Amino acid sequence: MAPNENSKGLLQAQVELWNQTYSFMKSVALGVALDLRIADAIHHHGGAATLSQILAEIGISPCKLHGLRRLLRVLTFAGTFTTSSDDGQEPVYTLTTVSRLLVSNHGGGEGSSSAYLSPVLNHVLHPFRESELSMGLTAWFRHDDGEPGQACGRST
Numbered sequence: 748m749a750p751n752e753n754s755k756g757l758l759q760a761q762v763e764l765w766n767q768t769y770s771f772m773k774s775v776a777l778g779v780a781l782d783l784r785i786a787d788a789i790h791h792h793g794g795a796a797t798l799s800q801i802l803a804e805i806g807i808s809p810c811k812l813h814g815l816r817r818l819l820r821v822l823t824f825a826g827t828f829t830t831s832s833d834d835g836q837e838p839v840y841t842l843t844t845v846s847r848l849l850v851s852n853h854g855g856g857e858g859s860s861s862a863y864l865s866p867v868l869n870h871v872l873h874p875f876r877e878s879e880l881s882m883g884l885t886a887w888f889r890h891d892d893g894e895p896g897q898a899c900g901r902s903t
Contacts, residue, residue: 771875775884776821778872781865782885783807785819786842786849789828795841808891815888 780786788804789796796804798819802812819840823830827846832838842850848864 772821773825774872774875776818776825777827777868778875779818779884779888780822780827781849781869781872783888784851785822785828786846787851789840789842789846790850795839797837797839799837801840807888810891811888818884 783805785801785805788801791804792800798812798816801819802809802815807815819828819830822828823840826843827849828840829843830838830840849868851863851865
């Protein structure tokens with residue numbers, strides 16, 4: 748049975764409402780990315796880096812790899828970063844035109860500090876980062892769940 752135009756319209760309306768409802772998560776993810784300086788970490792690796800490289804560069808525990816993967820999935824879906832994978836290798840995250848505006852140390856030239864938007868975005872996103880909605884994600888990423896060489900503790 749083929750859906751009629753009325754049911755298609757209703758389904759599209761529901762999709763739009765869910766998109767509006769959860770769109771704040773993109774702002775939360777962007778705020779955490781700014782706090783962790785993920786764009787700078789990727790830039791430090793020539794504009795393309797694996798999760799392991801990003802994790803090491805931003806100085807968070809390997810226990811947080813799964814959380815970082817989820818965060819970058821949201822940011823990739825939002826168009827902040829792109830990702831690619833070659834023959835089963837670890838995905839490589841690359842800067843986009845959008846995320847290049849988040850890099851703090853351009854060193855002059857095209858996209859120099861005059862285009863650096865992190866300070867303004869930090870101000871605008873402050874309510875999202877400080878709200879209960881963000882669940883203290885930056886603090887969670889920064890909190891070490893285990894000692895080096897030990898198995899990672901379970902976290903939710």
